[in-house]
Every structure is written in C-alpha cells, then in structure tokens.
Amino acid sequence: MQKPDRYAVFGHPIGHSKSPRIHALFAEQTGHNIHYAAQDVPGIQFDAAVSEFVSSGGKGLNCTVPLKQLAFQRADRRSERAERSRAVNTLTVRDDGMLDGDNTDGIGLIRDLTTHLGIGLRGSSILLLGAGGASRGIIGPLLAECPARLVIANRTPEKAIQLGNEFSRFGPINACSFNELTRHRFDLVINATAASLHNQLPPLPDGLLAPGACCYDLAYANEPTAFLLWGQRQNAARSVDGIGMLVEQAAEAFFIWRGVRPETRPVIELLNAERRCKWQS
Ligand code: ATR
Numbered sequence: 001m002q003k004p005d006r007y008a009v010f011g012h013p014i015g016h017s018k019s020p021r022i023h024a025l026f027a028e029q030t031g032h033n034i035h036y037a038a039q040d041v042p043g044i045q046f047d048a049a050v051s052e053f054v055s056s057g058g059k060g061l062n063c064t065v066p067l068k069q070l071a072f073q074r075a076d077r078r079s080e081r082a083e084r085s086r087a088v089n090t091l092t093v094r095d096d097g098m099l100d101g102d103n104t105d106g107i108g109l110i111r112d113l114t115t116h117l118g119i120g121l122r123g124s125s126i127l128l129l130g131a132g133g134a135s136r137g138i139i140g141p142l143l144a145e146c147p148a149r150l151v152i153a154n155r156t157p158e159k160a161i162q163l164g165n166e167f168s169r170f171g172p173i174n175a176c177s178f179n180e181l182t183r184h185r186f187d188l189v190i191n192a193t194a195a196s197l198h199n200q201l202p203p204l205p206d207g208l209l210a211p212g213a214c215c216y217d218l219a220y221a222n223e224p225t226a227f228l229l230w231g232q233r234q235n236a237a238r239s240v241d242g243i244g245m246l247v248e249q250a251a252e253a254f255f256i257w258r259g260v261r262p263e264t265r266p267v268i269e270l271l272n273a274e275r276r277c278k279w280q281s
Contacts, residue, residue, distance in 0.1 A: 008061055010050075011040070029262050061091040063090075074101070075099050104249040121146070125151075127188070129204075131152055151184065153175070178202055192218050214239075215238070220243045222275050225241060
C-alpha cells in the first residue's frame with residue numbers, strides 16, 4: 001500500500017487536541033489515505049518545526065494557539081480571509097515547497113451556527129466578547145452574514161475600539177467595555193475571550209439576552225464552561241460550546257488539502273456522544 005500523505009497540527013500545549021481524531025474520521029469516511037499527528041511546538045521552535053515538516057515531505061499543517069500569527073508570517077501566499085484576520089490556521093505545502101496560508105475558523109463558526117444550530121444571523125444582534133486573535137478571525141465572516149449590529153466588548157476597551165475601527169467598512173460594528181453593555185439585548189452572544197480557559201467569566205451585566213438567545217463559547221471542554229453556565233442562569237434558549245466549529249474548521253482544511261468535503265454532522269455527533277457530560281441543549 002502507498003504511504004499515507006502526512007498532515008499535522010502544531011500548537012502549545014497540544015496534548016488534548018481532538019484534531020487527529022477528527023481528521024482520522026474524515027479520512028475513514030472519504031477513503032483518503034492520510035496520517036495526521038499532533039505535535040507540541042512552542043512559538044520559538046515554530047520556524048524550525050515547519051521547515052523540518054516540509055523537508056520531510058509533509059503536505060499540510062494546522063496551527064493553533066499560540067501559533068496562528070506566526071503561521072500568518074510564515075505563509076508565502078495568503079487567502080483573503082487570512083489577510084483579513086491576520087492569522088493562519090491552515091498551511092498547505094505546494095509542490096515547489098512554498099506555503100499557502102488560509103484561515104478556516106470563521107467559516108467553521110458560521111457553518112456551525114447556521115447549518116447545525118439553525119441560527120439565522122441576518123438582521124440579528126450579535127455580541128462578541130473579547131478582542132484578541134480569536135475575535136479577529138471571526139468578525140469578517142460574521143459581518144458578511146448581514147447582522148443588524150455587531151458589538152465587541154472587551155476588558156481593555158481600547159482593543160475592542162481598534163478592532164471596531166478596522167472592520168467598520170464591512171458592516172455595522174460598535175465597541176465598548178463590559179460595563180457599558182446595558183443598552184441592547186442580543187440574539188447571540190459569542191465568547192471569544194481566553195477567560196474560559198481559566199474557568200473565569202467576563203464581568204457581564206444581567207439582562208443582555210433577547211428572548212430565544214443563544215450563548216456560544218468558542219472554547220470547548222468536557223464540562224460546561226463558566227460562560228455557558230452563565231448563559232443557562234440567564235435563561236438562554238441554548239448554550240453551546242465550540243466543538244461544532246472545531247469540526248467545521250477541520251472539514252474546511254480537509255477540503256483545501258484533499259478537494260473533498262467530509263460530512264461533519266456524524267463527526268460532531270460522535271464527539272458529543274464521547275464526552276463525559278452531555279449537557280448541550
Ligand atoms: P487569543 O489570540 O486566543 O484571542 P489573546 O490575544 O490573549 O488570545 O486575547 C484574549 C482575549 O481574552 C482578550 O480580549 C482578553 O482581554 P484583554 O484584551 O483585556 O486582555 C480576554 N480575556 C482574557 N482573560 C479574560 C478574563 N478573565 N476576563 C475577561 N476577558 C479576558
């Protein structure tokens with residue numbers, strides 16, 4: 001049998017990554033002969049690890065925290081969505097050894113929200129918590145769905161204002177601090193802060209949610225995050241984590257590399273079934 005084409009995800013830490021499992025399921029489903037590994041790569045070793053991967057015949061890389069900006073810099077060519085988010089999560093090794101950089105996070109989120117969760121974004125009021133790299137990657141795709149408004153709130157308001165200014169030509173966007181968040185009710189609240197990773201919660205006022213609202217945490221875990229528990233306490237119609245986005249961004253990377261779009265729903269269902277606590281409503 002022919003040797004499998006090699007792919008990997010680089011990140012730090014990377015121990016609990018679900019990407020190798022997701023890509024193995026995609027490969028099985030589509031009959032593609034690939035091997036996909038997780039490799040712990042601190043930022044300082046990123047360039048050397050990429051060079052070694054390319055020279056040993058690797059075909060494609062995913063890059064996760066904290067490497068997406070480094071991957072952006074390393075790419076020889078970048079897609080428009082990568083340029084806009086100034087971050088790259090998918091590198092493709094071309095035949096001449098050059099690297100194409102893309103960012104599939106935004107499309108992954110939009111597909112999860114619209115296809116799997118059935119959330120209509122057109123005309124909706126969206127609140128985005130956080131103004132770091134994770135937010136930067138999803139603002140363009142969210143505005144492309146034509147919401148009535150997108151508000152970015154951040155602990156350091158200056159960073160939210162800067163992002164708001166940068167993306168204002170793409171749609172109706174405002175920025176503020178958490179304690180200024182009293183004027184509107186939102187249909188969708190997305191947590192893109194790093195707070196969940198430390199089991200913390202941004203200081204959110206009560207009464208933010210419109211009837212039927214959804215709380216969506218980009219982070220995922222076996223237990224509900226502090227933000228999702230907040231959503232439940234605030235009577236959100238749904239509180240969901242980012243496992244669907246994770247599978248969807250992986251499917252888009254698989255499509256870039258292999259030219260085939262795997263079916264995502266059975267993979268999401270399987271990962272959810274495998275989780276210790278099934279708490280999504
Ligand atoms: P990433 O690139 O993964 O988004 P980041 O650039 O460090 O990571 O951004 C993390 C985001 O989470 C920032 O918006 C940060 O707020 P500040 O800009 O004020 O630092 C936010 N964040 C981190 N911990 C938080 C906490 N405990 N409460 C609220 N916001 C938090």
